[in-house]
Amino acid sequence: MKIDVLTLFPRMFQGPLTESIIGKAIEKDLLQVNVMNFRDYTDNKHQNVDDYPYGGGAGMLLKAQPIFAALDAVKEKNPDTKKRVILLDPAGIPFTQSVAEELADEEHLVFICGHYEGYDERIRTLVTDEISLGDYVLTGGELGAMVIIDATVRLLPEVLGNDQSAKTDSHSTGLLEQPQYTRPAEFRGMKVPDVLISGNHKKIKEWQDKESIRRTIERRPDMLETVKLSEEQQRYLKEIKQEN
Incomplete structure (x- = not known):
């Protein structure tokens, strides 16, 4: 460019x-x-x-x-x-x-x-x-x-070290990005959610998708008015509303 x-x-x-x-x-x-x-x-x-x-x-x-x-x-x-x-x-x-x-x-x-x-x-x-x-x-x-x-x-090919990074950013998917953690697993009494260190990639993906929707509801509910949710995401949304 x-x-x-x-x-x-x-x-x-x-x-x-x-x-x-x-x-x-x-x-x-x-x-x-x-x-x-x-x-x-x-x-x-x-x-x-x-x-x-x-x-x-x-x-x-x-x-x-x-x-x-x-x-x-x-x-x-x-x-x-x-x-x-x-x-x-x-x-x-x-x-x-x-x-x-x-x-x-x-x-x-x-x-x-x-x-x-x-x-x-x-x-x-x-x-x-x-x-x-x-x-x-x-x-x-x-x-x-x-x-x-x-x-x-930063969206151009090869500019970021990992091209997937830009695709999963907040706003790129129409939703805010889920919470993220790195080492150590526990810091000042605050622990990383167990699912993220479980090694179960299916469960991790489900947690990430659900928490992305939760964060969007809490911080930018207006974004949900324009994004098209999948059936699975709609189910997460319903579960979160019931939890609240």
């Missing part, structure tokens, strides 16, 4: 894109990331990227010209790739695991990170997607781009 990021603050990406899973993916050549400062693409000697909005209003708007020019440069450098151009914006669709899974199938992602009060509306003609992390406002789109990149890249 190729990723281009258009931002006014390239140094914000140095840590997140060079450490941990993302850094290793780049080292393995599973991922190519280019962070570019779109201030370098302005057509005025002062390199201004913002201006006052027509009609008045608070704050400054990002001008269309430097964004258009920076994206032209991306297209010129990568003429043969199909690009998904993402605008980070509070008015965009909420970012979810299903969106990350969809983006992970793409060949080339381009992120436009805004700042100031907002965008010149003509910038929106360049994009394929407008995405928001949630119903709140950040100082800029950089943090949002980092989150989306992280959630998306």
Whole structure:
């Protein structure tokens, strides 16, 4: 996958894109990331990227010209790739695991990170997607781009040590992940459930499935409204409600 990021603050990406899973993916050549400062693409000697909005209003708007020019440069450098151009914006669709899974199938992602009060509306003609992390406002789109990149890249083949890890994550299955434990079997009086150390894989799988539903009921019951449960999962749900 190729990723281009258009931002006014390239140094914000140095840590997140060079450490941990993302850094290793780049080292393995599973991922190519280019962070570019779109201030370098302005057509005025002062390199201004913002201006006052027509009609008045608070704050400054990002001008269309430097964004258009920076994206032209991306297209010129990568003429043969199909690009998904993402605008980070509070008015965009909420970012979810299903969106990350969809983006992970793409060949080339381009992120436009805004700042100031907002965008010149003509910038929106360049994009394929407008995405928001949630119903709140950040100082800029950089943090949002980092989150989306992280959630998306970890889904690429060979990025995680075990490709099954991403498939069983919370939200990937439509349910929250079950509780998990590691050694020691007892710590400060708290014991690992006996079934997990029984060696009975069928019973372990049943426990995991049931506890996944239990955790979802307790913490995110809204998720059960959209997920399609199997007959076995429906039975677990009924048992849990009866236990409660």
